Amino acid sequence: MQQPRKTASESTHSTPAFDTDDSNHTACTAESTTDLLTVEGLRVQFPSPDEPVRAVDGVSFGIADGEIVGLVGESGCGKSVTARSIIGLDPPEAAVRGSIELDGTDVTAASERQLRRLRGDTVSMVFQNSMETLNPVLDIGEQIAESTKVHDHPDSQRLLDYLHAPLFSSRADWHERREHAAELLDQVGIASPEERVDDYPHELSGGQIQRVAIALALASDPDLLIADEPTTAVDATTQAQLLDRFRHLNDTRGMALLLITHDLSVVAELCDRVVVMYAGQVVETGPAGRVLRDPSHPYTRALLNCLPQRVDRNERLPTIEGAVPDPTDDRSGCPFAPRCERATDDCRHGDVPTIDLGDGRGTATCYDVDDSRPAAPYNRPGITVTAGEDESDPTREPTTAAETPAAETPSSESTARSSTREKTRPESTADGDRQPLVELEGVTKRYATANGLIDRLFGATATRRAVADVDLEIRAGETLGLVGETGCGKTTLAELVTGLETPTAGEIRFGGDPVGGVESRSAETLADVGVVFQNPRSSLNPRLTVEQLVAEPLRSRGWSTGRRRERVRTVLDRVGLSEHRARSYPHELSGGQVQRVAIARAIAPDPTLIVLDEPVSALDVSVQARILNLLSELQAEFGLTYLLISHDLAVVEHVVDRVAVMSRGELVEIGPVDRVFDQPTHPYTKTLLASIPSLSPEETTGVRPSASDGVSSSLDRPTR
Amino acid sequence: MSGVLGSVGTAVRRRYRALRTSRKVAAFCANPLNVVGLALVVAIAVAAAVGPFIAPYDPTTQQLTNRLQHPSLAHPLGTDQLGRDVLSRLLHGARLSLGIAVAVTGIRLTLGTTIGLLAGYAGGWTDEFLMRLVDVQLAFPGLVLALVIAGILGPSLRNVMLALALVGWASYARLVRGTVLATKERNFVRAARLLNVSRFRIATRHLLPTVAGPVVVLATLNMGTVILGTAGLSFIGLGAQPPTAEWGTMLSDGRHHLRSAWWIANVPGVAIMLTVLGFTLLGDGLRDVLDPKRDATIEKLS
Amino acid sequence: AETGLDDTETAFTIVPGSDPTGTGDSWDNWGGMAPYWTRVVEPLVWGTDDMQPQPWLATDWTATDETTWVFELREGVSFHNGTELTADDVVHSFEENILTERGDFVHGWLHLEPGSVDRIDEFTVAFETTDPFPGFPGTIAHNMIDIQPPEADRRAGEIIGTGPFELAKMDQGQQLRVERFPDYWGGEPAPTELAFRAAEDATTRTDLLEAGEVDLVYEPATSRISGLRDRDNIRTEIQQSSASRFVSINIHRAPTDDTDLRRALNYAISQSEIVDTVLEGIGEPAHGPISTVIDWAADESLPRYDRDRDTARELVSQSSYDGEALTCLVETDMDDGRTLVQILQEAFKSIGVSLDIEVLEKASLQDRTDRGEFHLELTNSQSNSPAADYIMWENFHTMGIENKDLYEAEGTGLYNLGGEVDDLIETGFQSYDATETRESYIAAQRAIMDAAVVIPLFYEEYVVAADASIDGLDLHPIDKFAQWGDLTRTA
Amino acid sequence: MDDATYLLHRLGTSIIVLLGVSVVTYGLLFLTPGDPAEVILTQQLDRQPSASEVESFRATHGMDDPVPVQYVSWVTDVLRGDLGTSYYSDTAVSTLIVDALPLTIELAVASLLVALAIAIPTGVLSAVHRGSAIDYASQLGALVGVSMPNFWLGYLLILVFALTLGSLPVAGAGSYGQLVLPAITLGTGMAAVLTRLIRSSMLEVLDEAYVDTARSKGLRERIVLYKHALRNALVPVVTILGVQLGSLLNGAVVVEIVFQRPGLGMLLVDAVFERNYPVVQGITLVTAGIFVGTNVLVDLSYRYLDPRVELGGETV
């Protein structure tokens, strides 16, 4: 039943904004002179002590009126810098070359006044990290009103007027604008906007902030909206609503959209055209459907292949070997050449030509573009650009992995609690009689929110319930997934298991014996559980080297120096970190490497259970793939049990055996992943699943949660 | 074999350490003000170390016939109202003034850090009690309390130092406790607890190094405050007893001659100013390098 | 100074050496006003320029027997509220205010107990002293022994005096303004208005004058005097005061109980060098402890210790001095105190005697001297009334303030030679014969200097600096006796 | 925490702190060498007091009781608003304080204004031109102010502005002119701290995404800086203001002496030297009270400056 989602079926398009019909966009490619935006040979460099950082290295593309263009690429490849250049907001130290023609004005050469006009009128931007894009000390009504005011009178901006200094500013004018702000909030789908205009950003939920940021951008009625990763910080349901909103705006206002993302499924969902960037360069452009279905550039292809949803369960994920080149490196040839299996000497030197694929199919900057090559099917198992990497496990040949989207038993159970008692096991695992390793019974956790002497004297004790009456068991050797929206209590639940928090009520048992918090646990129990924290970098003391960090738990078990060193070398090798990394400090490591160190430390004392809190959420797809592969190898090798927390359902679906769904501290559903994902019983699970964007847009037309949906409105609560 | 490996390891480690430090050194040097601060502090320290040996005259010998001499070759910074060589007094005073600052800061730091660690680590009622104590100390404007203490104990450098030390420790206690509490909740400490790392090791390997940075910064900034505090108390009449050459006292004594013999007051004045400036700049620089995010906190405490 | 308006020509701003409002928190101020400087209130007796009692609100006085003084009051003196001064006011002032409110110490000072002041007729009052007290008229010639009518509510700051100026306005610790009292018995004063400003720091006073903010300042900073003299728009006046500066030596504590050492210390000092250098020539080199404006002061006839380091060293070696450091106390607030004491230190060093300096504020200093835990004290002695006898008594008599406690407790004292000196002081103090008083005091001073109980430094002079256009300054050896009635401004 | 709970909470801690302050204040008296009664009487009388005088003084000032009893009766009196009577003049301590306080408050407020007037433009300029000559010059300039002992600065200012230029009064209190130099003396010291703080806080804020958002609206740079950035940058500055009040009171002691302003500082210095304990205790208690009170106010105002602030959050 996973098949349909992974098949490139050429069915009909029911969403007008998304159109894979390539011919529609022939006139709107980069070469067109009537474009709203034309970027030509853009180069942005930052000074650094050694070589300058080439953040953007010769980028050209265009956007036509009313077009939705996706800008994709891994982290650090220059997407945000490009976007900032378009609105002329490069940091002062940046050196910008090339031309950016926006509505007939060259942004790079524009005067301060021209820029103000452009920003107030033509282009708006929703910045990455929208949680931080709203001024925390001004209410949102004022922030929006300000935008409309600039839009109306871009040239007469008096400080006192904007400060609302009495006598100098017209109150009536501000009042009117606030009313208009409420209308805008309404348009982006914020409930009771008249009240919300008086709210401060911190009083809004993440999803609402995103919407306000969009409303802010829309206030000046722009011709082009640039949205930089507008959905990375929000959970799946909110993301779905936001994408819907974009499509709607594009439809009704004819507003062009430059959507920056590293999430290819978002592109598939929304975009007309895609620009793929790699290491500061554009490697491929073209209609979204074509690029996703039939990528021309090896990089695009590799990127698509890394996605867990395109690979079968328990299948090894394809990865891209190597790393994104250092932006300070002197470059020649194709930047992807060092990682490209098919690279030739030509690729490594000189300029690589940009080839027009013709037929409105876009361009690719690669020698190896074979127009006649048949489209690669999405789900061809085992398509890898490279044959894995250092952590490849000879015992698990990717191509031979079991293809077991096994015949599921939909009738196995209905609710979470019954499921655990029935000991339903996913069939995908071979082991037949697993024992519960950890059992939680009626576990509740409340946090006290008041403290201090006086409060104690007054007896004031406010509490917040983070986990409510949870029954759960983790069975030996399985991977249990824990999913749910932000703040639903996933991390707290994990901390209860590890002992960092003690339950307010209920009992936790390890192998049948009740255990308490860290302080009261025996050394063996502690050694039995390994933890990889949600943000692994924070769990590594920046003052210790990798070696010391990994050896720390061994030292506390009384291991000798020699034995410790031996073990450290073994586990580092096992997670794919080279010997010389042992002397590095955490800040010298990349995100993927830090994650490996954290995993190495967790497995070093030879635990049976590892708790993984969002192990891949901060990583690029290719790195994510490698870590996920590593985890499954380690599990197979050491017989580990995983408790894996993630909000990325694709990841969960790919790796876990059973999944538990949490909502507001409660466990609402639990069961084998296939069963839960295919036949969810709880309405919350249904909403959650429905909001997953798919690479093949056709499917998403089914259940789409809307802002008015009962469940999703639970997400509209304050962020803190 | 393993010996070779070990020594290679040590070498590599040293290189990495060096790299790490050199990055900090580079960051420190990137701001010319930091370098100015360091240079000033080094200069003062050198003056304090060798000053008494290179001073041309005895700092207390009077020459009434030679009083109030303008700066000249014989007396590069002139002579004072009793015909003493101002340069010699300045050089001798450097050791004393710096010594006071170091001693007072040292006491504050030791007392404050101990109390802060205790409060942060012990928690509960100990914490509650110690922090109320800290609150009480902080509720007094520093100089006001120092004035009362020194005034009641009587004027002498020892009492001034005691008074200044008694009013300044609470900042350290707060800073240290705050850092300990924050660090205790940092994930790497939580992780260490999960990994069954002993309490002692958590304290020494994880907490102390984190506390050291801010404390050093605060101490550096504090040096200036102490020097100014000493000068203020000297002015009120609680400074060093004559004929001791202490900068604050020299400045305070010389103020009557500001119009007629500007050098008597302005020379120690400038010396104090440069010293305080030096320590403040150095402290700022260290803060940037060691502890970039705690600006407001330290500002509030220093 | 104030400019423009006509009546500012006759208004003057004066900065005395101490706070005219009395800081609001001292025992010698009432209702916020100190009685000094302002000429609002007046005593019965005043002092002449050579420190003799001078008729003031009383025109005449006689001792009718050893302990009775009868005073004739001046007629036609009116208070600021218009009523006339009579004997009742005098009795009221003494009985209700001076002898009761101001504290018990007044009884010993004036040799007067409450209930001993009697009205004889409207303009005659009799005082019954506790013991023979020939110095009585001179002693009550003091600003604090002022006469006010019963109507004056002194605690509330309503001060009614007989002086040439009426209190107009007072700002605690800042300034005090007075206006001319046209009905003054001594004739209408020239200034219409005077403002007395507080500035206790000598440098600040000097700055105020130099900046032209005030017309006249007392005791500008020593370091600034030569600068002021050079200025055309400022005139400086020097007036010898009733004060003298000396070092008192604790003769009951080793090693300063050794006369040789004390003499040696005297030989180490050159008074004239001190005056000529650090004092900028202000002051007279002294050979005795009593200011020469006081008629029984001896200077010429006292044994002299001109600087002679060889003799001094010899005396030191003869003495019991064994190289330990002597302690010298000095009060924080004393003008030039820190400088002088350092000169002493250097001078003693040159004869092989080392000195530790302790600059202390008044309370600590008092505490130390009470316990006799010191060797030397840099001090000064000044009389605020013409009767200066008490300087001799309180300092050098065994039952004087300084010595009494230690004498009673431990049989010692501080500066009391006892025996013959006590007798001489008693004779001088109680004699109604001026010559006898004079001779016994001189003999006592000679004994004191022979034994080198003090190291005399200088007889004080004080400087008044004023706007050069100001005329009619009437300065007095007791600085607080200055009269402002003739102050005028020349064109 | 809502406002009422928070106020209650702060009130509670403040009372505990003030109790501690009162213990310390009162305890200081017993640090004194020598018998306070005798020392004070000697000064008052200008001679050795007799045994009976000492006794009656001790009796009238309640010094005969055991220390804890004395303390309790003092605290009870204080709670009734009676801070005792000066040993020297029979004036109520509260009267002395009430007379002196306005001058000190006036000075503190004026200094604060001077400090802000210097610090805001300099700090912003310095942050905007980070790393430039302007930045270094203004940082250094700001620091020079705080590095000078303020009595020296005061005398130098008198020398320049009152004596040489003759444009401002030398000393005294009462007129606005007389407030200028003291306020500058005290204000420059504080300006340095504020400038550095505003600068670093602006630097942090200028990196924030919302500043770019404001620019991307097409707002003028000046509005971006002074409306969007500064408002946020001032949040940490305000927390410092409460603490800085302490340094103002410290400085006031010295500055009041230099400029002959009979405020609280001058009163305190006199009282300390005279061992006038009721006055010393009164002043320290009142300053500590003002200090604690101001910090509560600052915390409250903090909330209105920064809507995110939840009252009662633990501050370091």
Ligand SMILES: Nc1ncnc2c1ncn2[C@@H]1O[C@H](COP(=O)(O)OP(=O)(O)OP(=O)(O)O)[C@@H](O)[C@H]1O
């Ligand atoms: N102000 C700057 N100074 C120096 N280097 C910079 C600066 N801003 C960006 N860079 C560098 O430029 C490169 C491109 O950064 P950019 O933010 O555009 O990446 P991105 O594609 O948006 O990545 P992400 O998906 O993580 O947002 C990175 O290597 C980054 O380190």
Ligand SMILES: Nc1ncnc2c1ncn2[C@@H]1O[C@H](COP(=O)(O)OP(=O)(O)OP(=O)(O)O)[C@@H](O)[C@H]1O
């Ligand atoms: N130490 C704490 N004190 C008070 N409340 C807390 C504490 N830790 C967590 N909470 C609250 O408990 C709830 C659950 O938090 P938790 O961190 O478990 O969520 P989560 O599901 O892990 O979210 P995310 O996906 O954002 O990591 C939240 O409302 C959170 O604010």
Ligand SMILES: [Mg+2]
């Ligand atoms: Mg980006």
Ligand SMILES: [Mg+2]
């Ligand atoms: Mg979490």
